[in-house]
Amino acid sequence: MKRRSPHTIREATWLRDGLWPWLCAACVALSLLMLAALLTLLVTRGLSHFWPATLxxxxxxxxxxxxxxxxxxxxxxxxxxxxxxxxxxxxxxxxxxxxxxxxxxxxxxxTPNDLIRLERTPWGDFIGRLIAVESEGQQLTGQEAWDHVKNALTMPPSQRANSELLLATADGQTLRQPVSGISHFQAPNAMSWGQKTYVWGQNVWRFLSQGPRAANTGGGVWPAIFGTVLMVILMSVMVTPFGVLAAIYLNEIAHQNRLTRLVRIGVRNLAGVPSIVYGVFGLGVFVYGIGGSIDTWFFSDELPSPTFGTGGLLWASLTLALLTLPVVIVATEEGLARIPDAQREGAVALGATRLEMLTRVVLPMATPAMLTGVILAVARAAGEVAPLMLVGVAKLAPQVPLDGEFPYLHLERKFMHLGYHLFDTAFHGEDVQAAIPLVYATALLLVLIVLALNLTAIFLRHHLRRQRGNEC
The missing domain is CATH 2.40.50 (OB fold (Dihydrolipoamide Acetyltransferase, E2P))
Structure with a gap:
């Protein structure tokens, strides 16, 4: 056996104890720095959009x-x-x-204090001055006019008095604007810092609680938030049992031969298939195949208008469940493989059947791995856009697919999604420049929703681990 020289030994020791730890630490620091830069960009560009800017x-x-x-x-x-x-x-x-x-x-x-900014329909924002308000034959000016407008905006548009605003532009032109067409009124130059903070909070809440308008370049994203969360929940409910059962069969029941290895290779390769391919499959099989058959059997009176034979929430959830199925299978099978055989043999030796051994010993120990698969599936599905464009997402669907009419949850309806809303706002809006801050705000919201869903699953996984440790 050839002996290594002291110089070679010192060089190997330096690489092991000196170079590699620093390289690993540098990679981790660089990753964290890039993540912090991304979040900082989204926060500063997105949240600053709602601040009442000086005119x-x-x-x-x-x-x-x-x-x-x-x-x-x-x-x-x-x-x-x-x-x-x-x-x-x-x-x-x-x-x-x-x-x-x-x-x-x-x-x-x-920066005069009398400059105002109105959000209105259909011409978008007005920036100028308020001359007077004509209401019920009276003309209000000064502070009375401002108070009248603010009080009118607290009521629904249908209940507002038949009054008009006399507005002046920068070049001296006069406009008449009905109060019913105004959604927001502010005079940012006359606001204190505390008042601007309060208005900023109101603007953020309107963005989260209202529907979109002006071709998605204005208003809020509430239908998109609801559609994204509901679709991810339905997808998780669909993919988890199938992924877990498939992993149990491959690792615990099937004979470990060449066919099983080929199936594993196929499952891992499916995880790398482009998502748009799954969208085409969902369109052909779920929408036109299964959905068209359901329409023929149960909704023939509605034809040729499709009920289930068109894109909807159900088909989108199924398509994303199919997309993320390999992720759940692989994560669960790896968790099952890490369980020592002594645990299985001990349960069988104590008189447990094979089913009892799986349900009471193996599966509880593999639950954290299952939840890891679900976390990875949620992270991937929540940001997918390409397959949804084929199987159910809509540019504008102000009605959420959940209401008080039976069956309450309408899986056949189209829905809005934050990822597609982000894409549509950035590239298909009427005013791309005005949409840029909304793009950052929507991207930040999508990141926070994915983070919240993942943290929920992580918390549940840690809780089950702790509970399992206490039982042992």
Missing amino acids: EEVTLGSGDIIIGQSVREAPLPQNAGLERLYFTGNREITGANWRWVSVDDITQQS
């Missing part, structure tokens, strides 16, 4: 006056200075909500 009144060298919110600055070509992007609103007058202004062309800039 500026800008006078240009040409004499034009602009009223709007300063968004960002960018350099001009050939180092010719900077230009600033303003959100000016008033789309029905100017034809656009945005305007680039050269910073060197600004001669005067101020």
Whole structure:
């Protein structure tokens, strides 16, 4: 046997005790840094959208006056200075909500307290000044007009008085705006820091509790939150028993031969199949195959309008259950393989049947591994978008698939999903620039929902482990 030199031994010891721990620590630190950077970007860009931004009144060298919110600055070509992007609103007058202004062309800039911002339908935001309010033959001005608008907005649109706002734009034009078409009113320049914090909280709550509007570039995402959580729960309920039973058969019942090994290889390969392939399978088998047959057998009076023969919550959940089935099988089988054979042999030696040994000894010990598979399945399914575009997700579905009408949970209905809402808002909105902050806010919300679902499963897994340890 060839003996190693002391230099070789020292070099191997340095690699084992000096280099590799530092490399591992550097990789962990880099991963955490990238995760922190991602969360910081989502939090700062997403939550800052709901803060009542200061409105500026800008006078240009040409004499034009602009009223709007300063968004960002960018350099001009050939180092010719900077230009600033303003959100000016008033789309029905100017034809656009945005305007680039050269910073060197600004001669005067101020933030008057009387500037207001209205969220309205159908022309989007208005930015300007409130002249008066006409209500029941009276004209209110000053603080009375502001109080009247704020009180009217606390009531539903159908119950608001037949009153109109007289508004003035930056160039002196006058507009008439019915109060019934206004969803939000604020004067951010006149607010204190505490008032802005309160309005910020209200805006966040509206984003979480209301439905979308203005082609998903405004309003909230409540239907998408509900659809995402409900679909993930249904998917978990469907995939867990099938994945666990399949893993039990492969590890505990089937003979360990070449066929079993081929099945395992096939299951692991299925985990790498692109998700859109599962969407095509769900469309052909679940929607057109099974759903079309159900319509023919039970809903023939409704044809040719499909009931189950079109995309819906049930088919989307089944498709994602099929997508995540290999993950649950692999995780559960690995947990079963880690259980010592002595546990099985001891249970059988004490007189337990094979079924009792599986249900009372093996499965309780493998429960944490099963939940690990469910955690991985939830993490993958919650962010999938491609298969859902084929089997049931909708651009706009303000009615959630749960109501007071029998059967209460309507699995045949289309639903909204945060992942698809994120994709549609970013690429198919009427105003992409206005949608950018909502994209960050929706992405942050999706991350938090996935985190909450995973933490629930992790907490349950730790609870079962602790309970199992106490029993032992």
